[in-house]
Amino acid sequence: AGALGGGVELSVAAERAATLLAPLLPEAVDHVLLQADLTAVAPGPLRRPLSDALAVLADVESKGGATVYRFTPGSVRRALDSGQTATDLHEFLKAHSRTPVPQPLSYLVDDVARRHGHLRVGAASAYVRCDDDTVLGEILADRRSASLGLRRLAPTVLAAQTDPVALLDGLRSMGYAPAAESATGDVLITRADAYRTPARTAPVPVPDGPPAPDSTLLGAAVRAIRAGDRAATAVRKEPAAAAPAASGALPRTSAAETLATVQAAAMTGSAVWIGYVNAEGGASQRVIAPVRVEGGFVTAFDHTADEVRTYPLHRITGVAELADDQV
Incomplete structure (x- = not known):
């Protein structure tokens, strides 16, 4: 209610201001x-x-108590470009002038209108020319040429809205044998085994320095460092029958022992310590918590990478349970 009352008051104030200012404004x-x-x-x-x-038909020459407009060939052409005709302009001037339309202005409108549109400018991607206009008529009448966007410019010239290569392919698919020509009208000779080097792309600009890390990147870095510390300090439980391994050496177990240990860890939800060799031959030690073992692969949460990964069993060189105080 308050907002409605305020709006009514503003409307009344505006009407009152308009009433007071009306006698003061021209x-x-x-x-x-x-x-x-x-x-x-x-x-x-x-x-x-x-x-x-009037702003379309003439240019403002000066302003003041009275505004002066100037009619020029350019301003009249601007009015004709907007879709008006010479008759429309004559009627407009006659209807809005308190003085007779001067003869020079009428001559100016008629002269510009007579020359307006004699030259036409448009866009065309390619053209087809042939001394036999009957052939061009057949091409235009063929429904297969609709996608080429052909339009007759002269009895022996057609303009197309497709590029020259597409135009050549389209005409050849219609059964014609067109030849490409240069800008000077010479026939272009192309070799079947000629290949053009693709245009070079602009190199990606190199920033002045490394981008500032955001909170997501910093958090991922902290998690990776903590996961690496855990993997590096994890103590494995050596199998009873295994020979003692050097400190930091990869565990070595048979394929059967590896499979059994990983399956048991997946069932109990415990983490294990593995030695792994990637496709490039790089060896690493990882602490993983197996989730699923099937098809020769183990899917596990990798504490070293802090994400879920899938490892081929044949690339696991060995596996060992973590010490009781590490579980």
């Missing part, structure tokens, strides 16, 4: 005074529709 006019020197004088502020239309 009244908008709906006409101009055309001059013989190709100018138009607005004796006051113009109404919005007239102001917008």
Whole structure:
């Protein structure tokens, strides 16, 4: 209710301000005074529709108590480019001028309109030319040429919206035997075994220094350091029948012992210490908690990498249970 009351008060205040200021502001006019020197004088502020239309047809030359507009070939051409015709411009000037339309202004409009559009500019990716316009007519009539975006520019020239290579392929698929030509009109000779070197791509800019690590990267680094410390300090339980291994050496167990130990760890949810050799031959020691053993692979949480990984059993050189105080 308070907001509604405030809105009503603002509306009343605005209406009162408009009533008080109206006698002090000039009244908008709906006409101009055309001059013989190709100018138009607005004796006051113009109404919005007239102001917008006149801004397209003429250029503002000066402002003040009265605004002066200048008609030029460029401004008249701008009005014609907006879709108006010479007849539309004559009627507009006659309807909004308190003075007769000067003859020089009428001549200017007619002269620019007579030359407007004689030259046409458009976009074309490729063209087809043939001395026999009947062949070009057959191509245009063929439904298979619809995807090429062909348009007749002259009796012997067609413009296309596809690139020259696609145009050549399209015409050949239609049963024609076109030949490519250069910008000078010469036939281009291509070798079947010619290969062009692909264009070089711009190198990726190298930053001045390493990017500042964010909180996610810092957290991952801390977890990796802690996991590495745990893996490095983990004490393994040597099998009773195993020969003593040198300090830091990889455990060596048979394939059957490795499989049995990993399966038991997966069932009990305990962690084990393994020796692992990757595809490049790099050996490492890891502390893993097996989750699933099947198909010659063990899926486990790797405490060293602090993530779940899958290891081929044939790359595990051995396995040992952790000491009781490490479990």
